[in-house]
Amino acid sequence: MLRAGVDLGGTKIQVAVVDAEGTVIGQCRIATPQDHGPPGVIDAMVQSVRDAMSDAKADMGSLLGVGVGAPGQIDHDAGTVSHAGNLPDWLNTVAVAGPMRTALGVPVELANDVQVGVMAESQLGAGRPYSSILGVFCGTGVGGGIVINDDLWLGRGAAGEVGHMVVEPDGAPCPCGRRGCLEAYAGRAAMEAEARRRVEHGKKTRLFDIMEKKERTRLSSAVWAKALDKGDHMAEDLINRAVWALGLACASAINLLDVEAVVIGGGLGCRLGAPFAGRIRDAMLPHLILQEKAPEVLSAALGDLGGATGAALRVEPTVPPPGEIGVIVDRND
Amino acid sequence: MLRAGVDLGGTKIQVAVVDAEGTVIGQCRIATPQDHGPPGVIDAMVQSVRDAMSDAKADMGSLLGVGVGAPGQIDHDAGTVSHAGNLPDWLNTVAVAGPMRTALGVPVELANDVQVGVMAESQLGAGRPYSSILGVFCGTGVGGGIVINDDLWLGRGAAGEVGHMVVEPDGAPCPCGRRGCLEAYAGRAAMEAEARRRVEHGKKTRLFDIMEKKERTRLSSAVWAKALDKGDHMAEDLINRAVWALGLACASAINLLDVEAVVIGGGLGCRLGAPFAGRIRDAMLPHLILQEKAPEVLSAALGDLGGATGAALRVEPTVPPPGEIGVIVDRND
Numbered sequence: 001m002l003r004a005g006v007d008l009g010g011t012k013i014q015v016a017v018v019d020a021e022g023t024v025i026g027q028c029r030i031a032t033p034q035d036h037g038p039p040g041v042i043d044a045m046v047q048s049v050r051d052a053m054s055d056a057k058a059d060m061g062s063l064l065g066v067g068v069g070a071p072g073q074i075d076h077d078a079g080t081v082s083h084a085g086n087l088p089d090w091l092n093t094v095a096v097a098g099p100m101r102t103a104l105g106v107p108v109e110l111a112n113d114v115q116v117g118v119m120a121e122s123q124l125g126a127g128r129p130y131s132s133i134l135g136v137f138c139g140t141g142v143g144g145g146i147v148i149n150d151d152l153w154l155g156r157g158a159a160g161e162v163g164h165m166v167v168e169p170d171g172a173p174c175p176c177g178r179r180g181c182l183e184a185y186a187g188r189a190a191m192e193a194e195a196r197r198r199v200e201h202g203k204k205t206r207l208f209d210i211m212e213k214k215e216r217t218r219l220s221s222a223v224w225a226k227a228l229d230k231g232d233h234m235a236e237d238l239i240n241r242a243v244w245a246l247g248l249a250c251a252s253a254i255n256l257l258d259v260e261a262v263v264i265g266g267g268l269g270c271r272l273g274a275p276f277a278g279r280i281r282d283a284m285l286p287h288l289i290l291q292e293k294a295p296e297v298l299s300a301a302l303g304d305l306g307g308a309t310g311a312a313l314r315v316e317p318t319v320p321p322p323g324e325i326g327v328i329v330d331r332n333d
Numbered sequence: 334m335l336r337a338g339v340d341l342g343g344t345k346i347q348v349a350v351v352d353a354e355g356t357v358i359g360q361c362r363i364a365t366p367q368d369h370g371p372p373g374v375i376d377a378m379v380q381s382v383r384d385a386m387s388d389a390k391a392d393m394g395s396l397l398g399v400g401v402g403a404p405g406q407i408d409h410d411a412g413t414v415s416h417a418g419n420l421p422d423w424l425n426t427v428a429v430a431g432p433m434r435t436a437l438g439v440p441v442e443l444a445n446d447v448q449v450g451v452m453a454e455s456q457l458g459a460g461r462p463y464s465s466i467l468g469v470f471c472g473t474g475v476g477g478g479i480v481i482n483d484d485l486w487l488g489r490g491a492a493g494e495v496g497h498m499v500v501e502p503d504g505a506p507c508p509c510g511r512r513g514c515l516e517a518y519a520g521r522a523a524m525e526a527e528a529r530r531r532v533e534h535g536k537k538t539r540l541f542d543i544m545e546k547k548e549r550t551r552l553s554s555a556v557w558a559k560a561l562d563k564g565d566h567m568a569e570d571l572i573n574r575a576v577w578a579l580g581l582a583c584a585s586a587i588n589l590l591d592v593e594a595v596v597i598g599g600g601l602g603c604r605l606g607a608p609f610a611g612r613i614r615d616a617m618l619p620h621l622i623l624q625e626k627a628p629e630v631l632s633a634a635l636g637d638l639g640g641a642t643g644a645a646l647r648v649e650p651t652v653p654p655p656g657e658i659g660v661i662v663d664r665n666d
Binding site: 178253287 | 465477479481486487488489490491492493494495497498499500501502509511581582584585586588589590591592593619620622623626
């Protein structure tokens with residue numbers, strides 16, 4: 001039996017279909033529809049699951065269930081996603097699991113997008129040799145997840161917010177409204193805001209020229225990588241600042257948790273790769289209470305597919321009793 | 334069957350004898366001998382266990398085992414304590430479990446002093462209603478422990494070093510040799526060093542007068558409490574600074590771990606009690622990502638006996654097979 005995972009992001013919907021071993025045997029990637037609100041996004045996710053099953057050359061009848069990794073606040077039991085500011089018209093609470101289950105005829109599990117990505121790295125990626133890891137995912141924001149005894153530690157539901165560990169009291173402004181959080185230095189949104197402030201103050205950079213050449217409206221991870229390649233001083237300085245903050249926060253987290261490894265992922269983390277992880281390790285070392293037992297700092301191994309793969313792993317690999325599925329629709333439509 | 338716990342500190346040895354329910358039924362407290370090195374300390378622990386059993390009106394034959402909570406680095410399997418700078422002549426590795434087992438004829442379990450204290454608070458004290466807590470113990474230094482699913486999370490052996498989370502980059506000097514750690518603001522040793530620096534710079538305080546009147550050579554928790562009672566400005570300022578740092582570090586830890594409660598213990602934490610815990614909660618709130626789900630911040634409930642009680646709980650409440658005990662001595666000597 002197959003499981004499908006959906007990584008729901010503000011710019012793209014990525015689906016992976018995995019077999020019993022967690023190997024990806026089919027996938028689909030489309031732009032997140034911006035014009036039809038939450039119903040348009042849900043329809044697109046349903047169609048993408050079907051397309052990924054086609055890509056896997058599998059019949060819909062062999063689909064055991066779908067996991068969805070989503071941003072915002074997840075209510076797993078209610079099957080809803082709330083306050084997902086990066087998704088179109090998604091500031092309120094939207095029922096996601098119910099409509100998808102109705103359309104696909106299989107159970108749908110919701111989970112936090114970063115946490116499924118961390119779990120995928122733990123089970124199948126860079127964290128595989130370890131039973132305890134800290135995942136730090138740098139994208140638009142900075143999210144994270146803690147794996148302890150091979151299991152995600154969720155706390156009261158919100159554990160893993162490494163992006164809002166305070167690295168500098170009264171420091172840089174964070175998109176969360178506070179100051180000095182890790183995300184204020186290492187999240188793309190905050191880094192772009194700082195770059196724009198510096199340009200307003202007359203500082204020079206090629207970041208925005210590169211952005212325009214790539215026909216983007218935001219400083220994407222590819223824009224940052226390109227600017228670094230070209231030796232842009234502002235880009236270098238802002239990445240140095242991100243590395244400094246990541247090193248501090250990771251050191252505090254390791255002194256507290258003493259996990260075996262830190263996995264650096266997310267769009268920016270994956271794009272900058274192993275050298276970035278290595279620099280974070282160097283920045284972390286001076287603040288570790290046990291420097292001789294420094295944990296590994298690794299770049300995420302599953303890349304863009306990690307979120308969708310991790311979402312698929314949320315589906316229990318057992319056949320659910322038929323009564324648990326609210327509506328059985330024609331799976332061959 | 335009874336279990337004994339020893340809280341081994343630089344100034345005192347506290348022993349508790351507990352019954353099957355963990356209720357303390359006998360105790361003994363003596364000053365840590367300073368003049369005969371590790372052998373003198375081990376002899377004193379052995380005699381204190383005997384005295385506490387007498388206090389419990391119990392025969393030594395009913396003693397199931399002894400737990401020892403010690404500072405420094407613990408090697409549980411080897412039964413050794415290393416680098417315990419607060420203990421006399423204890424900078425190297427000292428065998429503790431073996432000699433005590435030989436003298437007492439029962440198994441001896443070693444553990445970290447703060448962690449047994451946190452576990453006692455979790456099982457029998459302020460943390461009892463919760464399955465996940467963060468313990469923050471402010472004494473000479475700042476130690477801690479994480480309880481997850483009712484069990485101590487040890488990481489690779491060194492988890493819980495909340496005192497070395499960084500609260501201010503390049504901040505105040507910490508006894509660990511780094512800068513800006515929580516302990517640099519909220520540990521008594523660092524607070525005293527800062528008070529002495531301020532006095533050298535001509536600042537006034539009654540802290541050292543109070544210390545001399547109490548015939549102490551260090552600013553003990555009682556000295557700090559007395560100075561606060563008398564409205565000493567420097568004491569107030571340094572305690573405010575400790576509260577600020579504890580609030581920041583606890584907020585970062587909660588954003589990461591999302592445990593149900595924070596328990597503030599240790600000599601200084603217990604002495605300043607619930608009002609201190611309440612102030613730490615207020616200082617923590619502005620930095621929490623989910624302010625509406627702020628965890629409880631509680632003062633440790635077991636006080637001075639927490640460490641010894643927690644050490645006793647380290648002994649498995651089952652009769653060990655006789656072969657596991659290396660040497661059986663006359664228990665009635």
